[in-house]
Amino acid sequence: MSLTVGVGARPGTSAAAVDAAIGAALASAGLEPARVTALATIDRRASEPGLVEVADRRGWRLVGYPAPELAGEPVPHPAERVRAATGTPSVAEAAALRAVRDAGGEPVLLLTKRVDGDVTVAVAGPAGYPDAYRHHGG
Template sequence: MVVVGIGARAGVAAADLCVAVDAALAAAGLTVSDVTVLATADRRAAEPAIREVALDRGWRLVALRAAELAGQDVPNPSRVVAAAVGTPSVAEAAALRAVGPAGSLILPKQKHAGITVAIARLGPRTRDWPVP
Protein backbone atom coordinates (compact mmCIF):
# COMPACT_ATOMS: atom_id res chain seq x y z
CA MET A 1 0.00 0.00 0.00
CA VAL A 2 1.38 3.38 -1.05
CA VAL A 3 -0.17 6.65 0.12
CA VAL A 4 0.36 10.10 -1.31
CA GLY A 5 -0.16 12.86 1.24
CA ILE A 6 -1.01 16.33 -0.05
CA GLY A 7 -1.05 19.78 1.48
CA ALA A 8 -2.24 22.68 -0.65
CA ARG A 9 -3.89 26.06 -0.52
CA ALA A 10 -7.56 26.50 -1.30
CA GLY A 11 -8.38 26.79 -4.98
CA VAL A 12 -5.43 24.76 -6.22
CA ALA A 13 -5.70 23.59 -9.84
CA ALA A 14 -5.86 19.88 -10.68
CA ALA A 15 -3.13 20.32 -13.30
CA ASP A 16 -0.78 21.80 -10.68
CA LEU A 17 -1.56 18.92 -8.31
CA CYS A 18 -0.76 16.41 -11.02
CA VAL A 19 2.59 18.04 -11.76
CA ALA A 20 3.54 18.07 -8.07
CA VAL A 21 2.40 14.49 -7.45
CA ASP A 22 4.07 13.16 -10.59
CA ALA A 23 7.36 14.82 -9.63
CA ALA A 24 7.20 13.26 -6.16
CA LEU A 25 6.36 9.83 -7.58
CA ALA A 26 9.30 10.06 -9.99
CA ALA A 27 11.63 11.07 -7.15
CA ALA A 28 10.50 8.00 -5.21
CA GLY A 29 10.79 5.69 -8.22
CA LEU A 30 7.04 5.04 -8.24
CA THR A 31 4.22 5.30 -10.76
CA VAL A 32 0.58 6.31 -10.49
CA SER A 33 -0.41 2.63 -10.46
CA ASP A 34 1.70 2.00 -7.32
CA VAL A 35 -0.52 4.34 -5.29
CA THR A 36 -3.80 3.31 -3.67
CA VAL A 37 -4.67 6.29 -1.46
CA LEU A 38 -4.54 10.08 -1.60
CA ALA A 39 -4.66 11.54 1.93
CA THR A 40 -5.09 15.14 3.01
CA ALA A 41 -6.68 17.39 5.59
CA ASP A 42 -10.47 17.22 5.69
CA ARG A 43 -10.73 20.89 4.74
CA ARG A 44 -8.84 20.17 1.50
CA ALA A 45 -10.55 16.88 0.68
CA ALA A 46 -13.61 18.85 -0.43
CA GLU A 47 -11.57 20.82 -2.98
CA PRO A 48 -12.68 19.94 -6.53
CA ALA A 49 -9.09 19.54 -7.74
CA ILE A 50 -8.16 17.10 -4.95
CA ARG A 51 -11.28 15.04 -5.61
CA GLU A 52 -10.63 15.11 -9.36
CA VAL A 53 -7.04 13.88 -9.03
CA ALA A 54 -8.05 11.02 -6.72
CA LEU A 55 -10.95 9.98 -8.95
CA ASP A 56 -9.05 10.26 -12.24
CA ARG A 57 -6.19 8.16 -10.90
CA GLY A 58 -8.40 5.58 -9.21
CA TRP A 59 -7.14 6.40 -5.71
CA ARG A 60 -9.24 6.29 -2.57
CA LEU A 61 -9.46 9.74 -0.94
CA VAL A 62 -8.85 9.84 2.81
CA ALA A 63 -9.76 13.03 4.71
CA LEU A 64 -8.16 13.54 8.13
CA ARG A 65 -9.04 16.07 10.82
CA ALA A 66 -6.36 18.56 11.90
CA ALA A 67 -6.32 16.94 15.37
CA GLU A 68 -5.51 13.55 13.81
CA LEU A 69 -2.73 15.09 11.74
CA ALA A 70 -1.34 17.02 14.71
CA GLY A 71 -1.03 13.75 16.65
CA GLN A 72 1.20 12.19 13.99
CA ASP A 73 4.96 12.36 14.52
CA VAL A 74 6.68 13.73 11.39
CA PRO A 75 10.31 14.46 10.49
CA ASN A 76 9.68 17.94 9.09
CA PRO A 77 7.09 19.89 11.11
CA SER A 78 6.38 23.51 10.21
CA ARG A 79 5.44 26.31 12.59
CA VAL A 80 3.94 28.26 9.70
CA VAL A 81 1.63 25.36 8.79
CA ALA A 82 0.77 24.81 12.45
CA ALA A 83 -0.31 28.44 12.81
CA ALA A 84 -2.35 28.39 9.60
CA VAL A 85 -3.95 24.94 9.76
CA GLY A 86 -3.75 23.78 13.36
CA THR A 87 -1.26 20.99 12.67
CA PRO A 88 2.49 21.20 12.05
CA SER A 89 2.21 18.91 9.03
CA VAL A 90 -0.34 18.02 6.41
CA ALA A 91 1.38 16.05 3.63
CA GLU A 92 3.74 13.95 5.78
CA ALA A 93 1.22 13.51 8.58
CA ALA A 94 -1.60 12.55 6.19
CA ALA A 95 0.55 10.00 4.36
CA LEU A 96 1.82 8.44 7.59
CA ARG A 97 -1.57 8.46 9.33
CA ALA A 98 -3.29 6.87 6.32
CA VAL A 99 -0.72 4.10 5.95
CA GLY A 100 -0.94 3.24 9.65
CA PRO A 101 1.57 2.44 12.38
CA ALA A 102 3.32 -0.31 10.39
CA GLY A 103 4.10 2.15 7.60
CA SER A 104 6.95 4.51 6.94
CA LEU A 105 7.68 7.67 5.02
CA ILE A 106 9.49 6.86 1.80
CA LEU A 107 9.61 10.41 0.46
CA PRO A 108 9.57 13.39 2.83
CA LYS A 109 7.63 16.48 1.90
CA GLN A 110 8.47 17.95 -1.47
CA LYS A 111 7.24 21.43 -2.38
CA HIS A 112 6.10 22.49 -5.81
CA ALA A 113 4.16 25.69 -6.62
CA GLY A 114 2.45 25.95 -3.23
CA ILE A 115 1.70 22.22 -3.06
CA THR A 116 3.39 19.86 -0.63
CA VAL A 117 3.56 16.13 -1.37
CA ALA A 118 4.88 13.27 0.77
CA ILE A 119 4.73 9.52 0.17
CA ALA A 120 4.45 6.68 2.67
CA ARG A 121 4.09 2.93 2.32
CA LEU A 122 3.18 -0.03 4.43
CA GLY A 123 6.45 -1.55 5.61
CA PRO A 124 9.88 -0.37 6.73
CA ARG A 125 11.72 2.61 5.29
CA THR A 126 13.84 1.57 2.33
CA ARG A 127 15.93 4.72 1.86
CA ASP A 128 17.21 7.56 4.00
CA TRP A 129 16.02 10.80 2.43
CA PRO A 130 17.65 14.13 3.14
CA VAL A 131 15.52 16.50 5.15
CA PRO A 132 14.33 19.32 2.83
Protein backbone atom coordinates in the same frame (compact mmCIF):
# COMPACT_ATOMS: atom_id res chain seq x y z
CA MET B 1 0.72 -3.47 -0.08
CA SER B 2 -0.09 -0.03 -1.38
CA LEU B 3 1.27 3.49 -1.13
CA THR B 4 -0.43 6.68 -0.02
CA VAL B 5 0.27 10.16 -1.35
CA GLY B 6 -0.20 12.89 1.24
CA VAL B 7 -1.00 16.34 -0.13
CA GLY B 8 -1.20 19.79 1.33
CA ALA B 9 -2.47 22.54 -0.97
CA ARG B 10 -3.84 26.05 -0.86
CA PRO B 11 -7.58 26.45 -1.44
CA GLY B 12 -8.43 26.64 -5.12
CA THR B 13 -5.31 24.83 -6.34
CA SER B 14 -6.03 23.36 -9.76
CA ALA B 15 -6.14 19.66 -10.52
CA ALA B 16 -3.37 20.22 -13.08
CA ALA B 17 -1.07 21.69 -10.41
CA VAL B 18 -1.86 18.91 -7.93
CA ASP B 19 -1.39 16.19 -10.54
CA ALA B 20 1.89 17.67 -11.79
CA ALA B 21 3.27 17.94 -8.24
CA ILE B 22 2.31 14.35 -7.46
CA GLY B 23 3.77 13.06 -10.71
CA ALA B 24 7.05 14.91 -10.17
CA ALA B 25 7.29 13.70 -6.56
CA LEU B 26 6.68 10.06 -7.45
CA ALA B 27 9.19 10.24 -10.31
CA SER B 28 11.84 11.90 -8.12
CA ALA B 29 11.55 9.06 -5.60
CA GLY B 30 11.35 6.32 -8.23
CA LEU B 31 7.95 5.26 -6.96
CA GLU B 32 5.42 3.59 -9.22
CA PRO B 33 2.12 5.48 -9.54
CA ALA B 34 0.36 2.14 -10.04
CA ARG B 35 1.21 1.24 -6.42
CA VAL B 36 -0.66 4.26 -5.03
CA THR B 37 -4.20 3.59 -3.81
CA ALA B 38 -4.98 6.66 -1.71
CA LEU B 39 -4.58 10.41 -1.59
CA ALA B 40 -4.66 11.78 1.96
CA THR B 41 -4.98 15.35 3.22
CA ILE B 42 -6.47 17.48 5.97
CA ASP B 43 -10.26 17.15 6.19
CA ARG B 44 -10.94 20.75 5.13
CA ARG B 45 -9.16 20.14 1.80
CA ALA B 46 -10.74 16.74 1.04
CA SER B 47 -13.58 18.44 -0.86
CA GLU B 48 -11.30 20.75 -2.89
CA PRO B 49 -12.19 20.27 -6.58
CA GLY B 50 -8.52 19.92 -7.61
CA LEU B 51 -7.88 17.09 -5.14
CA VAL B 52 -11.20 15.39 -5.87
CA GLU B 53 -10.52 15.47 -9.62
CA VAL B 54 -7.01 14.04 -9.29
CA ALA B 55 -8.15 11.24 -6.97
CA ASP B 56 -11.05 10.38 -9.28
CA ARG B 57 -8.92 10.46 -12.45
CA ARG B 58 -6.22 8.26 -10.92
CA GLY B 59 -8.68 5.89 -9.24
CA TRP B 60 -7.40 6.66 -5.75
CA ARG B 61 -9.42 6.78 -2.56
CA LEU B 62 -9.46 10.33 -1.10
CA VAL B 63 -9.28 10.59 2.70
CA GLY B 64 -9.23 13.62 4.95
CA TYR B 65 -8.18 13.83 8.58
CA PRO B 66 -8.97 16.46 11.22
CA ALA B 67 -6.05 18.65 12.26
CA PRO B 68 -5.87 17.20 15.81
CA GLU B 69 -5.41 13.68 14.39
CA LEU B 70 -2.68 14.87 12.02
CA ALA B 71 -1.00 16.80 14.85
CA GLY B 72 -0.60 13.52 16.75
CA GLU B 73 1.38 11.92 13.92
CA PRO B 74 5.17 12.22 14.44
CA VAL B 75 6.79 13.70 11.32
CA PRO B 76 10.40 14.56 10.43
CA HIS B 77 9.64 18.06 9.10
CA PRO B 78 7.06 19.89 11.22
CA ALA B 79 6.48 23.54 10.31
CA GLU B 80 5.21 26.25 12.62
CA ARG B 81 3.83 28.16 9.60
CA VAL B 82 1.68 25.15 8.74
CA ARG B 83 0.59 24.78 12.38
CA ALA B 84 -0.47 28.43 12.50
CA ALA B 85 -2.53 28.05 9.31
CA THR B 86 -4.07 24.60 9.88
CA GLY B 87 -3.74 23.58 13.52
CA THR B 88 -1.24 20.81 12.72
CA PRO B 89 2.51 21.10 12.06
CA SER B 90 2.21 18.80 9.02
CA VAL B 91 -0.40 17.98 6.43
CA ALA B 92 1.27 16.00 3.62
CA GLU B 93 3.62 13.85 5.73
CA ALA B 94 1.15 13.35 8.59
CA ALA B 95 -1.78 12.50 6.29
CA ALA B 96 0.26 9.99 4.29
CA LEU B 97 1.49 8.28 7.47
CA ARG B 98 -1.96 8.29 9.08
CA ALA B 99 -3.62 6.72 6.04
CA VAL B 100 -1.11 3.84 5.97
CA ARG B 101 -1.59 3.34 9.72
CA ASP B 102 -5.39 3.33 9.27
CA ALA B 103 -5.01 0.66 6.56
CA GLY B 104 -3.30 -1.58 9.11
CA GLY B 105 0.34 -0.99 8.23
CA GLU B 106 3.25 0.36 10.20
CA PRO B 107 3.97 3.45 8.08
CA VAL B 108 7.26 4.72 6.76
CA LEU B 109 7.83 7.82 4.67
CA LEU B 110 9.23 6.87 1.28
CA LEU B 111 9.34 10.52 0.25
CA THR B 112 9.44 13.31 2.81
CA LYS B 113 7.59 16.48 1.98
CA ARG B 114 8.40 18.07 -1.33
CA VAL B 115 7.04 21.52 -2.10
CA ASP B 116 6.05 22.26 -5.68
CA GLY B 117 4.41 25.69 -6.00
CA ASP B 118 1.24 25.67 -3.88
CA VAL B 119 1.32 21.89 -3.42
CA THR B 120 3.22 19.85 -0.85
CA VAL B 121 3.53 16.11 -1.46
CA ALA B 122 4.79 13.23 0.69
CA VAL B 123 4.52 9.49 0.11
CA ALA B 124 4.19 6.75 2.71
CA GLY B 125 3.98 3.00 2.55
CA PRO B 126 4.10 0.08 4.94
CA ALA B 127 7.38 -0.59 6.70
CA GLY B 128 9.43 -3.60 5.79
CA TYR B 129 10.01 -3.58 2.08
CA PRO B 130 9.93 0.00 0.82
CA ASP B 131 12.42 -0.79 -1.97
CA ALA B 132 9.86 -3.14 -3.52
CA TYR B 133 7.84 -0.07 -4.50
CA ARG B 134 10.62 1.64 -6.44
CA HIS B 135 11.35 1.40 -10.13
CA HIS B 136 14.31 -0.87 -10.81
CA GLY B 137 17.07 -0.01 -13.21
CA GLY B 138 16.01 3.63 -13.39
